[in-house]
Amino acid sequence: MRTKKLHIGVLGSGAGSNMQSVVDAVQVKKLNAEINIVISDVAGATILDRARTHNIPAHWLDCSAYRTKLDGEAERACIQLMNDHGVDTVVLAGFMRIVKRRLLDAFPNRVLNIHPALLPAFPGLYAWKQALDYGVKVAGCTVHFVDDGTDTGPIILQKTVPVLEGDTPETLHARIQEQEHLAYPEALRLISAGCLRVEGRRVIMNDSTPDASAR
Ligand code: GRF
DSSP states (O other): OOOOOEEEEEEESSOOHHHHHHHHHHHTTSSOEEEEEEEESSTTOHHHHHHHHTTOOEEEOOOTTSSSEEOHHHHHHHHHHHHHTTOOEEEESSOOSEEOHHHHHHSTTOEEEEESSOTTSSOSSSHHHHHHHHTOSEEEEEEEEOOSSSSOSOEEEEEEEEOOTTOOHHHHHHHHHHHHHHHHHHHHHHHHTTOEEEETTEEEEOSOOOOTTOO
């Protein structure tokens, strides 16, 4: 299976374990990609430290003009940084702000997000806790293209986990995160293999799916 190398820009606010899963997949040649830049709205975020450990350019972006979104000057600066670093695919990995149209238009159908629930159930914050409080028996994660809404874009793939008796928000989140770390590289592999096309809300997978070991 022929794949096209992805040039990834990551946006994150926290620990960066999902970014790490992408770095690891690239290192073991399960994903034909390079992470060209990591940008965070949180100056001391671990995701920036992780990036520096791997010699990936790491930038803090002052987004303080807004509390919950990436907009205005910061949005423009973010797009500029991504372009300057040759990014063609934007990966939101625990980025705690809503991204707006200007960024989406700069990377059409190339902004991805991972959400710790089986969308459309439990969008928004602390999705694993929402799922636990609701009493579902199956939880999971979703990788999707980003659109104008919050956690509403076309779904690329989902992975499930059981909710166990005695689960706490923390134990359930940890189980979901194990699946996230498989799901994000897998979704990116599908994009690099040119396997996906978006038709309305649906993400259609071509007949041929990539061999996980192929580059
Ligand atoms: C993940 O649970 C992801 O689904 C959510 O934010 C969390 C980020 O974790 N969007 P990390 O920073 O990748 O470790």
